[in-house]
Amino acid sequence: MQETPLDIQLKTLPESPGVYQFYDKNDVILYVGKAKNLKKRVTSYFVKNHEYGKTRVLVRKISSIKHVVVPTETDALLLENNLIKKFKPRYNVLLKDDKTYPWICIKNERFPRVFPTRKVIRDGSEYYGPYTSMKTIRTLLDLIKGLYSLRTCNYDLSAAKVENGKYKVCLEYHLGNCKGPCEGLQSQQSYDEQIAAIREIIKGNFKDSLQQFREQMKAYAAEMKFEDAQRIKEKIEVLENYQVKSTVVNPKISNVDVFSIISDEGYGYVNFLQLSFGSIIRAHTVEMKKKLDESDKELLELAVTEIRNLFHSRSKEIYVPFKINVGEDVKVTVPKLGDKKRLVELSERNARFYKQERFKQIKITDPDRHTNRIMAQMKSDLRLSREPRHIECFDNSNIQGTNPVAACVVFKDGKPSKKDYRKFNIKTVDGPDDFASMEEVVHRRYRRLLEEGEELPQLIVIDGGKGQLSSALKSLDLLGLRGKIAIIGIAKRLEEIYYPDDPVPMYLDKRSETLKIIQQLRNEAHRFGITFHRNKRSKSAIGSELENIDGIGKKTAEELYRNFKSVKRIKEASLESLTEVVGASKAAKIYKALH
Template sequence: MTEALKIQLKTLPNSPGVYQYYDKDDQLLYIGKAINLKKRVSSYFNKTQENGKTRVLVSKIRSVKHIVVATETDALLLENNLIKKYQPRYNVMLKDDKTYPWICIKKERFPRVFLTRRVIKDGSEYFGPYTSVKTAKVLLDLIQELFQLRSCNFDLSKENVATKKYKVCLDYHIGNCKGPCEGFQTEKNYDENIKAIRNIVKGNFKSSLDKFKKMMQLFSENLEFEEAQKIKEKLDLLVNYQARSTVVNPSINNVDVFSIISDESFGYVNFFKIANGAIIQSHTTEIKKKLDESDKELLELSIVEIRQRFNSVSKEIYVPFELDLGNDIKVTVPKLGDKKRIVELSQRNAKYYRQERFKQIKIVDPDRHVKRIMAQMKKDLRLSVEPRHIECFDNSNIQGTNPVAACVVFKNGKPSKKDYRHFNIKTVEGPDDFASMEEVVFRRYKRLLEEDEPLPQLIVIDGGKGQLSSALKSLDVLGLRGKIAIIGIAKRLEEIYYPGDPIPMYLDKTSETLKIVQFLRNEAHRFGITHHRNKRSKGAIQSELEQIPGIGKQTVEILLQYFKSVKRVKEASLENLSNVVGPAKAKKILDELSSNK
């Protein structure tokens, strides 16, 4: 740290504000907010940073600038605006909203209502933005079905209407417009429709439903049944559209809901806007981490950005954990009931979005997918390096017969079947899993060392503490203990055992790391069982042929080597058998197999 930087740190105020880090070329590196500028900025230099990117950032800092603000809320807003303006290298960036559609109620006499992607500050009202164009179009179609609005862009000033400057068009004749251009509809009546539309796009359906019900009742009482039927159809449209919204609780009104799901590299933030008990907007965004930011930091930044983007002025937000958003917004962390359920629904949406992104990335960017999986496994399994090469061992025997073992190999999270290996147990008598595990682990890595083949970063043992201890004995003999990470996975509760630690670790049942370890274990079991079954089958075949008088083991091996299976031996002609083992043995084999049939 330079002397100039030390002086800057000492003179920072104990006030809320925004700090900016610059490098030796006076290039902006990072922008952050703080409740206490002096404490926050000093924390970067007073301890060793665990995250590699943060260490690199700190090593590049040559000067600090700051802006003092009155409140923490002001710091949040200023940080967000500066990040969007300067886009520093080490700050997370949220996607822009320029392409999202809005529903516009134009500021004019007899206002038009239409979909637009351009927000013009001319006094018009804009509702949205809508992250789904389909949702916006469905809502606009509903409005056009319910209310006969003009679609023309004529200037319908009082003077133009009075002088009959314009004539009604086809929309009027087919019932889609009431003809305000020729004075057939009053401005007051038109504005009542606009007021109802304003309520609908805000999620308030009650006033429009009540209005249509009264109109339908009035037409019905006056025996105007055709008009009553038209109103009923509009009522049904409105009710059906409202039913498609996720209704939470009518008492929950004008609230924003935020949640976050994250992994090593990305955060996924979901946003719900709730009005009159219904979710009227939903949006999920992906944020790339730059400095191992916490969920709290990412969510605070995202809330400010998303509320600005969607023009939200809600005074209350629901979130899954406590946040520092100042005094202007009421932050609620629901503990039970409908409020808790809506936060859980938001979290599920963030999870689903994350899963969809994973599927897309797996197709279009497999390298990124592998890096993410490896980073996650390294963190979850507390490894010093990413487990790019993993080997898993499993023993198989039934009632002590034909003991075998299997070793399966995964590279970059996927099976490498060409590297799979079978082992016939040679030094162990009877069903001794511990001794068998010790033998196969020793044989496997003794061979890899002799052939100078690459060693794995992780060994997985199918079994608990006993099997793990046996495998460790072999690694000790070979001098590999501490050079290769090793764990055991027990079947009963999927607990993970570590060398020297009697207390197992339990991974989240839904975690990708556990799923890969389970896949490894199951693949080793499948591979071992297949070999064991083949060995037993071969033994049964050999014993069947060896029971024939005058036929020994060597003859059986010659037959199986030539015919490949006992079935083909049985189907072979006397001539074919004679060519392999001679006419005398061939006759004995045919006679014995025929009598057995």
């Protein structure tokens, strides 16, 4: 068999770090990836049996491969990131660009201004950020404005113009918000000292500013300038209050990035916290759509590289929940306990909250995506071969063996389909035998669906443990449906999930949406069954009470119940109302007996 150009390319790939690019027959780029060993990584696409459908489609489309060899894995990470941004391949996870994020600018000028901006101009000015929201910047700038007197005008305060008296102080000076550098009322050295302190505050270091203010307060107090001392004390309180809100655990933890990931079947949610001097100076969460069933490790490696580039992080250490490979220049720490561990847990909590908020938004704005995600999650959690778009749940109801009934509720796409609910009077079982009752109703339900050619469910849920599940399985065996419909039992005590032929139950996460839907099914079946049982008991009670009256039989009792709907209404009915239903003679007997 003649080798294809693709086979030859695979055989000649180097065993070095690098970046590979897959192209289709039209020379359109499909995917960009990084590798520690190009030959091993790229060859693995063509020798494995891929479970995930999109990966199989990708491999079928590959017509040619290009690669770039780089010296280290770090270089491979950065090059991969740049190529994904440049080409936006169809099968790559994409992250939001940073063009619209705001920054804090300390302008490159005499008596620098400090202000927010979305444009980064390379004129020697200092830029801090980007920040994830303008609200964070405003909070920080309000704090700075309350602590230091900075100019807000855009005058060119060159030494010559100030000396020549070109400018006059404005209202900001008279309000006490500016010390008047435009008229030479504040020295450049004094102003630059303020700017140096502001730089540290933006970085999260409050220590120097607090120390400086405390010394000023003591000096004013010693000189009996109590009003000035009180003004400085208020600034200290503002700064300490801000520091308390932003300090997480330990002021010794500085210049560190924290990352965590929470994921489901279709998306990953990566949270990023940047710490400086024990304070969170930046927090951001990104949503990443999976393209090729990427693992949490793959998503986190991509996100760490991208987010650090996005926010221009120069931290030499990162804390993560598990080991990842992000190059030799960054120390990767997986904390096991203490303050560092709590930081990773805080990051995970932020990612989880973000995920929950996104779910709520999607449920409103894109219900189809919400349904698809829930179905995919249930398929994965319950180890099913198909998504459970149609689920049916059975529950028995009897009190001391009287009036035994059963209920079947139906959920479609995770929501109740009440028109498909069914109730059953138990016909073949005497006494309170839940197992035999379950066997009867399951058999009756699916025999009828088969006879009528109706759609069968993908999943059956039995309210009960191993005993009820075994009884339901007997009926499926008789009908030849064993293996064609997935079936599970849910026990009430600890919410254990039982599978056929498996004595060990499965326990789902108590917060999982899969368990919540199963619980909703079980509760709805119980409610529907109890309502039916109560109505049946009520009919039975009024029937026996009426039948004890001379001249009143079963048919008359049923006629009364059909018209008045309840015992209470029959007792409250007037003689005329009763006469309209059963005639004057019987009505008189009933009215006299009930009153």
